[in-house]
Amino acid sequence: MDTKEIIKKVKRIELKSRRKANNLFMGEYHSSFKGRGMIFSEIRPYQYGDDVRNIDWNKTAHFNDPYVKVFEEERELTMILMVDVSASEQFGTRKQFKSDTIAEICATLAFSAITYNDKVGLVLFTDQVELVVPPKKGKQHVLRIIRELVNYEPKNKQNNLEIALRFLMDTFKRKANVFVISDFIDESNYTKNLRIAAKKHDVTGIRIFDEKEMDFPDVGLITLVDNETGVQKLINTSSAQVRANYRNYFELKTNQISHNFHTAGAGYLSIQSDEDYIKPLLNYFKKHSVK
Incomplete structure (x- = not known):
């Protein structure tokens, strides 16, 4: 992506996310999270x-x-956006890739935060922590975060949330509002670290998934390639049993991820990459503020 294209994309995300943040849930964000003391x-x-x-x-x-x-x-808070940039995020069958939706959600959250003079930081991770933008305030800082989300090229393809959560606990000593944004296609055993992190920070997991990861269409015999491992598999999508197994696996993983976050004492929501993400975020903030 050349410089002009990057600037254009950053500007588009900025305008879209600022409008959503200003019009819809600034107040909900403010009431959902408590200050340090x-x-x-x-x-x-x-x-x-x-x-x-x-x-x-x-x-x-x-x-x-x-x-x-x-x-x-004491109202001032710190928001940490922990973003999965592994290869599986570069997938999309409708309007955009999962990574594009993630960038928009991060920008919307960040603009909501700086409205109340909160700091925002960014952690990009794969199976290691690849980039850290320390928490700061202000519009220019949020624009930098958007640029990193749009332009960053990951060094690795796979994902390891266990390592990312350990980094979070080792690096950020004061309580923060942490949003872990990922598709959670992850084979690591992150539940222990998630439980520890949720005791120290206000943690929310936001799962982003594509429609075709939930229901596979009948398109005959095809070869699927795992973006993270490169493994190829030939499957017959015309088989009703194959499609049913595919759907069952998605629902099993969905329940497992939700269970992991809820039992750890963390918040969780799931968003389809081509849907309007404001409504599920708004509903989550409203429920969160009741706690």
């Missing part, structure tokens, strides 16, 4: 119903009337 705001006269544990005894003695310390939530 409480910070001092002011001292004021005691009012009925105030917590007596917050009484400022020095001010109370000085003015001979009760005064309390008022605290408010």
